Amino acid sequence: MTTSLQEITPENFETAIDLRVRPDQExxxxxxxKSLAEAYVHPDIAWPRLICEDGEAVGFLMGFFDIDWTGEGTDFRSGLWRLNIADGQQGRGYGRFAVQSVADEIRRRGGTRLTTTWHPGADGPAGFYLALGFRPTGETSGDQTVGVLALN
Structure with missing residues (x-):
């Protein structure tokens, strides 16, 4: 079994947009x-990828690099913009693989921390991110919690 990332291409575009999380997570x-539309209008910062197991799509991630977080030119961040693991594919390590893949790309680009956001609450993914070592920054982005993972 080999887990890998694939760039989004005309050949796998339909597979990518057909990917769905569990109904209770939508x-x-x-x-x-929507992520691919955002990547289209922000090609300089967005990094969309399919997560595949032996060539079969099991998830989607979108990283971001060097976003001016506050809009003031003083706080540039990189991280995980989106993570969608397909219905029926969760609990198999694909989310952890996705976070590690984005972390590796940030390190490759010289970064030292990974930022992400998540919906708070019992039905949200806070436990997943906290178990990976993310720590809430005390900030919010809209109604989402902002978390950071040090990449030492």
Whole structure:
């Protein structure tokens, strides 16, 4: 079994946009098609990828690099913008693989921390991110918690 990332191409575009999280999680993360639209209008910062197991799509991630977080030119961040693990594929390590893949890319680009956001509450993914070592910064982005992972 080999887990890998694939760039989004015309050949796998339909597979990517057909990927769905569990119905009870749809309110927690944007659909892949919205992420790809955002990547289209922000090609300089967005890094969309399919997560594949032996060539089969099991998830989607979108990283971001060097976003001016506050808009003041003083706080540039990189991290995980979106993470969608397909219905029926969760609990198999694909989310952990996704976070590690983005962390590796940030390190490759010279970064030392990974930022992400998540919906708070019992039905949100806070436990997943906290178990990976993310720590809430005390900030929010809209209604989401902002967390950071040091990449030592």
């Amino acid at each position: 309110h927690l993360v944007a659909p892949v098609v």
